Structure formats: structure tokens, C-alpha cells
Amino acid sequence: MDIKDLQRENIKTLRPYSTARDEFKGQASVFLDANENSFGSPLPANYNRYPDPLQLDLKEAISKIKGVPIENTFLGNGSDEAIDLLFRAFCNPGKDNVIILPPTYGMYEVSANINDVEVRKVNLLPNFQLDLEKIAETIDANTKIIFICSPNNPTGNSLNRTDIETILANFKGLVVIDEAYINFAKQKTFIQELTEYVNLVVLQTFSKAWGLAALRLGMAFSSRPVIDILNKVKPPYNINQATQDLALAALENIQQVNEWIKITVAERERLSAELAKIPMVKKVYPSDANFILAEIANAVDVYNKLVDHGVIVRDRSKVTLCEGCLRITIGTASENDQLIDLLRAMN
Numbered sequence: 001m002d003i004k005d006l007q008r009e010n011i012k013t014l015r016p017y018s019t020a021r022d023e024f025k026g027q028a029s030v031f032l033d034a035n036e037n038s039f040g041s042p043l044p045a046n047y048n049r050y051p052d053p054l055q056l057d058l059k060e061a062i063s064k065i066k067g068v069p070i071e072n073t074f075l076g077n078g079s080d081e082a083i084d085l086l087f088r089a090f091c092n093p094g095k096d097n098v099i100i101l102p103p104t105y106g107m108y109e110v111s112a113n114i115n116d117v118e119v120r121k122v123n124l125l126p127n128f129q130l131d132l133e134k135i136a137e138t139i140d141a142n143t144k145i146i147f148i149c150s151p152n153n154p155t156g157n158s159l160n161r162t163d164i165e166t167i168l169a170n171f172k173g174l175v176v177i178d179e180a181y182i183n184f185a186k187q188k189t190f191i192q193e194l195t196e197y198v199n200l201v202v203l204q205t206f207s208k209a210w211g212l213a214a215l216r217l218g219m220a221f222s223s224r225p226v227i228d229i230l231n232k233v234k235p236p237y238n239i240n241q242a243t244q245d246l247a248l249a250a251l252e253n254i255q256q257v258n259e260w261i262k263i264t265v266a267e268r269e270r271l272s273a274e275l276a277k278i279p280m281v282k283k284v285y286p287s288d289a290n291f292i293l294a295e296i297a298n299a300v301d302v303y304n305k306l307v308d309h310g311v312i313v314r315d316r317s318k319v320t321l322c323e324g325c326l327r328i329t330i331g332t333a334s335e336n337d338q339l340i341d342l343l344r345a346m347n
């Protein structure tokens, strides 16, 4: 499979934006090329200068943790930017299609709609696993991407590894595995499989376990040709300097992050068990993520009552296969206790 052939037609011949520093980076001491403020910045850091477009220092640090070479790493303004760029780089508007697997993360469809790319939906099976047969029937010559979210948002479960491998082995377009919640899962990441499959893209993010949602930093790991194409279409300075600096500092704090992951998983199990004891909670789905999907009698009323008490959860009660469900993010122990107390009082 030649990844270059998968590109959107106009991207195949696109000449990307270039800067004088692409060639002279690090070799000059006087920078009069980019119309910056030469006098400085009102802030202590060198924010008067444009940031490194390829974020090499940050990628180096990420590479040490993930074990993925920097040339197989793309950084986006959130993984949402990587999702959008995949459409812009690979999908011809009005011609190509992508497959999504509802119930799943909403941005795949929104990004497809923004890019005028057809969305084909193959619902998960009632056990929230992949319907391989229907997926195979739905693929055609214009199917460019299949989006697989594992652990899946909003259901919380991981998808069977062998099912995902079947798709990877057979599908000729890109297989995007969104691992936003992988740090909370028992399931292993797919980044080890990158050398095996040229069409695999693994998305991860700093917004969940890393506690940096406000910085907007997402990762896409893939083969060299895919990464090169994403770099070709991305806005030149898509990761700002503050984000690069702060993320580098955060990577020194991995122990703290690992501690929070352990606490989150422990709280998830405690909250699941407590919810299951409340009579109006009809079902608590097992979760591999930092949230729980629960089916609750009169879910919308419960949602509104929680709002009245200043507690916001996510109403997923109208979502296919999640009818009557609320999605609850794992909070601190005291936040979870507040939620449990409120739900018990409503019974």
C-alpha cells in the first residue's frame, strides 16, 4: 500500500508553507526574516519568536516516554486537530467516505461534515464490540479512514484487540485508533504495532490522564509517510511556545500522573460499585476509561436534578445504544461522594 496514493488529490501536489528557518535553523544569530518584534516580549520567555514548527525538543521528550521515534510522531492542537488534518490530507470532499462506529466520539462526524466528507455509520454490537461483518460490507473503494475509539467514548470499554487487528490486516485505507483513554485501560496500546502497519494511526492526548486539557496538545503516531503528509498540511506553528514549554515541564512529572491514574482507576471501581447499589441505577457498564456509562431510570430528570445541585454529568440518554444513560467522569473521592449522596437521596 502506498500511503501517498491515499492523499486528497490537491494535497498530492501541494507545496507546503516554508520559512527561512527551515534551512537556517540554529545557524544564525540575527533573525530579521519573520517580522517578529526584535526587542522582546512583555513576558519573561522568548515569546516574541515563532515556536519550532516541528516541536523537536518536545517530541524528543515524548519519544523517551512512548518509545516512538520522533519522525513517527505528529503533535496537534489537541488530538481534535489531528482528526481534522486527517480529513484535510486524505479525504476528497464530496467523493470519499469514512467509517465511524457509533456510539463514539462526536468529533469524527463533525470533522467529516466540516470537510464535506461522507460518514458511514456501522453501529457497535449490543455488547459494544465491533461488527466486523457490517464494517467489511460498508467499505468501498472510496473509504479512506475507519475511526476506532478504544477505550470507546462514551461506552468506556476497550474494543477486542483481535477484531482491530483483523481490520488492520484487511483495510486498505487508514485505521485510526483513538487511544485518548488508554492510560486508564487494562488493554495495551497499539503504538507497538506501528512498525507492522503502514496505515495505522494511533491518537493519544495530554487532555485526559496528563491533566493538561487547557494546553491543547494531542499526539498522532504513525508511519513516516502519514506523518510527513500531516506535517505538510498543518498550520505552520500549530503548537504554541507556551504549550511546548509547559508540556516539557509536565513530562518531568510523570510520577504524579501515574499516581492520579491509579487513584482514578480505584475511584472508578468504587464509584461503579456504589452506583450499582442504588435502585434507580439499572446498569453500570464496565469501564476501561476515566468515566462510567450508567443506565438510570428517568435519566433526563436525574440529569436535571444533578444540574440543580451544581453537579454536571453528560446526558447520553438519546444516543444510539446508550438510551437512558448518563456518562459520569470520575471525580475526586469527595466529588464522587457528593454524586453518590445526591443519587441516593433521589431514590
Ligand code: PMP
Binding pocket: 077, 078, 079, 080, 081, 105, 149, 153, 178, 180, 181, 204, 205, 206, 207, 213, 216, 217, 218
Ligand atoms: N478522542 C476522544 C475519544 C475524546 O474523548 C476526546 C475528548 N473528549 C478527544 C479525542 C479530544 O481530545 P483533545 O483534547 O486532545 O483534542
